[in-house]
Amino acid sequence: MKEYVLLLIGAVLVNNFVLSRFLGICPFLGVSRDIRTAFGMSCAVIFVMTSASAVTWLVFRAFLAKNSWVLKMDLEYLQTIAFILVIAAFVQLVELVLKKTSAGLHKALGIYLPLITTNCAVLGVSVLNIQKYIGSLGKTVAFGFGAAVGFSVALLIFTGLREKIARAVPPKALQGTAIALITAGLLSLAFMGFAGLVKL
Numbered sequence: 001m002k003e004y005v006l007l008l009i010g011a012v013l014v015n016n017f018v019l020s021r022f023l024g025i026c027p028f029l030g031v032s033r034d035i036r037t038a039f040g041m042s043c044a045v046i047f048v049m050t051s052a053s054a055v056t057w058l059v060f061r062a063f064l065a066k067n068s069w070v071l072k073m074d075l076e077y078l079q080t081i082a083f084i085l086v087i088a089a090f091v092q093l094v095e096l097v098l099k100k101t102s103a104g105l106h107k108a109l110g111i112y113l114p115l116i117t118t119n120c121a122v123l124g125v126s127v128l129n130i131q132k133y134i135g136s137l138g139k140t141v142a143f144g145f146g147a148a149v150g151f152s153v154a155l156l157i158f159t160g161l162r163e164k165i166a167r168a169v170p171p172k173a174l175q176g177t178a179i180a181l182i183t184a185g186l187l188s189l190a191f192m193g194f195a196g197l198v199k200l
Contacts, residue, residue, distance in 0.1 A: 004142050011146025013194040017121045018154045019187060020195075024121030027112045028155055029180060033166075038159040040105040041112060042152035044098070046145070048090045049122050053144025055090075056083045056126040057137055083126045088117045121151055158187055 017023045024045075031041045059082055066074040095113055098106040106113070116122060125147045129140040161183050170179050 004138070007139060007142050008146040008149075011143055012150040012153060013191065016150040016154055016191050017124065017147050018151055019184075019191040021121075021124065023124045024119050024151055027115055027119060028151075028158065029177075029184070030112045030115075031109065032155060032159040032162050032180070034108065035156070035159050035163065037105070037108040038155050040098075040102070040109055042155055044094045044109070044113065044116060045119070045122070045151055046148040048087065048094060048116055049125055049148035049151070050141060050145045052083070052087045052090050052122055053125055053129055054137065054141050055086050057129055057140040059083075059086060060130050079127070079130065080123070083123055084117070087119075087122050087126070091117045121147070154187065154191070158184060161187070 011017075015021060018025065018028050027041055027045075031037045056079075060068075060076075060079060062069045063071050064075045064079055064082060066076065068075075091114060094116070095106070098109070098113070125144050129143055132143070162180060165179055165183065174182070
């Protein structure tokens with residue numbers, strides 16, 4: 001149990017995928033202007049990243065690994081293609097559900113929802129799971145969930161900061177992307193304070 005708690009804390013705070021590994025920057029910057037949209041994206045990423053972690057681990061163990069359960073062939077070189085297909089399937093599922101249940105949120109997310117398919121953070125979690133936690137499905141799911149929660153925490157904090165800065169009316173030279181990047185950098189520095197808390 002302690003191992004799983006440390007894994008979650010490490011994935012959320014110490015090795016945050018956006019602020020420490022710099023993966024998933026596109027949706028991080030793109031949907032961080034409105035808290036409702038950021039929350040919707042966070043929920044979608046948590047579902048996709050956690051589910052994709054479990055399924056990609058199973059696909060790898062069943063078909064791609066050298067000692068796979070089904071094929072007994074070394075097809076590890078196909079893991080990137082296979083993982084992208086799995087992630088794309090989950091994103092399509094999320095998009096269909098959002099379209100039916102929350103058309104407003106689906107419209108607000110716009111192009112950033114399909115971009116989860118090519119979100120390097122989702123693919124990065126799947127690849128890291130294979131490199132580090134290939135022996136355990138539980139650790140794979142815990143790491144995927146922790147990474148998704150870390151992405152969501154960073155996104156929601158960043159969105160709150162951007163909304164507050166927009167109301168403060170910064171100098172003209174810093175408005176827009178410039179102040180957003182400075183804020184992201186300062187947030188990243190703040191999260192570096194957790195370095196050494198848990199070693200992954």
